[in-house]
Amino acid sequence: DHNLLADLGFAGIEKNCPNAILPFKKPHNKELTQLQKQVNKAIGSARIKVEHAFSGVKRLKIIRNKIRLKTYQVRDRVFKIAAALHNLRLCYRAIQNQP
Structure with missing residues (x-):
């Protein structure tokens, strides 16, 4: 649960x-x-x-605004790409902040 x-x-x-x-x-x-x-x-x-x-x-405009993509699979893939880019940005920041 x-x-x-x-x-x-x-x-x-x-x-x-x-x-x-x-x-x-x-x-x-x-x-x-x-x-x-x-x-x-x-x-x-x-x-x-x-x-x-x-x-x-939601920093990516395609996620922040209304998504006009037709199928659920495409919308899902776009959101996964946005989440991956966010995670990449976090990893990059962590590397940059290491002493």
């Missing part, structure tokens, strides 16, 4: 996906408990890595 980390924009997803992990929403006129704040911070720190990867892939 896989867990799905989501933000509060996906509230209600837990009905269809029991493995969804959502942050706690602040109650009206109340504060979150310290434990709830820690859970929210842990969820956010795990999600930010994925969000940064998506933004790195």
Whole structure:
């Protein structure tokens, strides 16, 4: 089984996906408990890595804009190429930053 980390924009997803992990929403006129704040911070720190990867892939205009390619296979291949270029950029940066 896989867990799905989501933000509060996906509230209600837990009905269809029991493995969804959502942050706690602040109650009206109340504060979150310290434990709830820690859970929210842990969820956010795990999600930010994925969000940064998506933004790195979306640097390519063909991914950022609406893809008008006809078949799923072609769109899938374009996204894989974009992900590979993003990974190549990360590897190049790691090599450049070595002492």
